Amino acid sequence: MVKRRHVLLPRAWALSSVLSAALVGVALAQAASDAIPAVTPAAVTTVPALRADLDHDASAVALRDAFLGGSLDWNDVVERARTEGVVRWYHWGGSEELNTWIDAVVVPALAVEGIRVASVRLPATRDAVDVVLAEAAAGRGLGRGSVDLIWINGDNFRTLAQADLLFGPFADRVPNAAWYALDPADPAAAINLFDLGTPTLLRSIPWFAGQYVCYVDTARLPLERAPRNHADLAELARERPGRFTYVRPPDYIGTAFVQQAVVALYADAVAGAAVGAAPTLDAFLNDAAGLAADDVARLLEPGFAYLRTLEPFLLGGSGTEGVRGAPVYPPSAAAWERLVASGEIDLACEDNVFHAQSAVERGRLPESVRTIVFPEGAMRVNKSFLAIPANAPNPAAALVLADHLSSFESHVSKLELIGYPIALDLPRLTSEQRAVALAASPELRGIDYDDLAEHAAPDMHASWVPLIDRLWERWIAGESPLAFGDLVANLLAAP
């Protein structure tokens, strides 16, 4: 369900490169903490063999071997891409802006190179993964599948990595690789080499920098009353029942809201010593599979208990403590935003710091909307990537498109026209380029880059995502009568 996104703290452009490195470092320092295993340089550079159980196209294999082996000139890749003629890019398609930008900017640019970009819009990134898995199950290998490039991150990337269905390593071999720190020895490279805890092994290249931010309609909720943490939010919901809700997981944005609550509430529980012999917060940065069911339950329970007590005060809830009512959970971020626009709720969130500005410019939100800091110290940051499946039908064209989308010009155009943050490593930009990027950046509408940097936090390990989604479905939506610990144990025991 990736729909998107990535980290970038654009204010850094106005600062010196030293300072900007420090800013990005906030996320890096946490992401690269000892909770995450180091990637060995060997693992990054080794070219793994293609899966032997698949039927591969000989000329595609020849291209792959020559390219990954370093014996192919980029011009030859472009030449081969022209013969392939088309590239099928699968991406979350729920944004009119993104669809328009691809259609108006990317398609013509690649057409000049003689490559047709067929962009396939998905309701959820998971669908692209399903296609790749199904085709691999049918034995279709390199040159014989139907997906060339996917905008991906998190558990979707992890699924393809586990199935050994990723093309690469390519991220360091395309011309625009120069924009990224990719040397495993460089601590600044961690954010480009890990995708929610899964080592990318250079089989994906950053494309979107996400940071989870929330916005309020100040015409109804004055800024000074905007929540700054989850306790504030609960209090506000009780004071103004029915004026808040969140998106239902497994939608990307909905899962993100639940993840934030889980981390924040567990942090509070640990701080208040409410949890004895507790795992540390770092547990969320590691594979959940390494934990006992007890510990998983202990880690998740405070957040889920919080969400349950919040239910009566959500949109459609009863408004009375302990009586659920019929809480309404919108199915998507777009629906969440429309609830704010139609005056039903006061606050919603997105994974893009420029979202509020874009939505106001497009007429979707009122001018009175402002971005806020929420939750303090825990506004999670991550990157999402472009990856090529190991059975891509047009691998050369996929490489050319991935490279094109990684250019400075493409990132700036995306930033300027549709407010999608730049995913390039800021220290690698020249001061002129930083000025250009800053000028292209939309307004933040209420907060500043210092706030974003100060409150940035790393994202959870991808293995938690399916677990949280299923627990939410059973425990919150399904009103499971089981004790939380038993429910977790059941889920972990199921195949």
Added chain:
Amino acid sequence: MARAWRWGWAMVATLPFVALVVASLAFRWTWPDLLPTQWWWEARQTARLPIGWDYVASTASRALPALLTSVAIATAVTALGLAVAWPAARVLAHERFRGRQAVELVLLAPLVVPELAVALGLAVSAVQLGVAGTWWGVVAAHVVPTLPYLVRTLAAVEQGFDRDVADAARVHGADAWAVFWYLRLPLLAPGVAAAALFAFLLSAHLVVLTVLVGQGRVETTAVQLFARLGGGAALDPVSAALALLLTLPGVLLLVLLDGVLRRRVDLRGAVPRT
């Protein structure tokens, strides 16, 4: 009193569309404004990317290809449906035979089996048969809910055709071709045309079958709209515009049958599935 009641219903049936038109032309239309504070035509000059109807008209929305896909699929479904349903309807209208009730039951069965159940079953089988995500797979799937309706209406049309007239013509030397051309066609044409138009409409309106058999690769206007709805909050301009586009075929049909053919629209077979 009957007049007020029927005009009341006529208003309930049509006036809601006014809000849909307003929603499609709105730029900023937030609570508590009864009308948009800024309209599409005021904002479109300064917008950096196409908005509202401009977006719908642009290639980025893929609204036009989807509309063409809808039309192409519905046309194929109608042709295929008529080709198989008409002969069956003729038999049911004019012949008495053993097993007739069973045949009728089978032909009407898709009326009581939920579209979702058929679609889920087909989604799985279509992958195995290699027709998932293809136009032909979708066309074949659409014929299922269309068939009971076509058979019912065409049988009614055929029953209205007096076979004694044809016999009389034959007695007077008309060959089979002449009977078809000069008798059956002119007499049956209005009824068959109405049935065909409704089959077309039915196909253009199907969502669940199209989504599950087309696997997202066959995109019709109905599927585009379906993907954008939900969540219970206000309607965005592009969804409103798509809803209006999707209303057009039905309205054209009403005008065509009611006005041009001067024939009261016979919707007796039109299952609420449309």
Added chain:
Amino acid sequence: MTRRWRVALGLAPALALLAAVFGTALFGSLAQSLGHAPAYGVEAFPTLRYYRAVFTDAGVAAAAARTLATALPATALGLVLGTALGLALPARRDPAASLVQVPLLVPYVVAVALATVWLAGGGVLARALAALGLIEVPQDLPRLLDGAAGVGVLITFVWKQAPFTALLVAAVRAGADPRLVEVAHVFGATPLQRLRYVTLPQVMPAVLAAAVITLAYNLGALEVPLLLGGGTRDTLAVSAWRAYADPDLTQRPQALAIAWSLTAFVVLTVAALLAAARRWLPGVAGR
């Protein structure tokens, strides 16, 4: 050509197509619901595990109850209003009679779009009430969409289906003998008696046909309850859809088991309706 051949050749294409497509759908999904789904890594044929889950899961029982709670009132209200409307439609051509048909000619997704723009918490209806000073914030109005009561789903079904019933009723009435009513009038029957003993029995076959078709549709409908239902109180069809959409592909046989249970549920409910009609309305449902 013999008559036998004419019958066989006439029926063959339709039956063959139906067998190929409809038959494939039914048997393919039946096999899957019984555990034959190698494509999803499930190979347990034959097993009743998924049906057992359907009948033991409290969530599914609740979904079945909600399916009835959604479909029955909507069908009943649609029939009553539709019959009343049908009796008010004149035999001659009439502009109102044409306009009334509009809901029949648009798809359910358009009806959903209309319901959204009018009935949403902050929709046109709520704004109109706010403009009149009757409410201040959207929360002052009971939730019409997404609420536990399912009012939005009900309104959408009725809006779309009452004209359908009306048309069937009007058509039957146009074909009925008008002298019966006159005779009743001559013999001094009051308007109410004429309606009760003459007109209603005349149109009852049309009402029953509409009842069967709309009830079967409403029980199995996906779009309207999915899009307007709010998401936490699903009907059987919506439950099946969610199980199918689950990222865990091994859940798909479960979706098909729910779909098959739903089909059985619809067939049984419709059969019960017909049996009741045969019992209480002899002469109408005889055929």
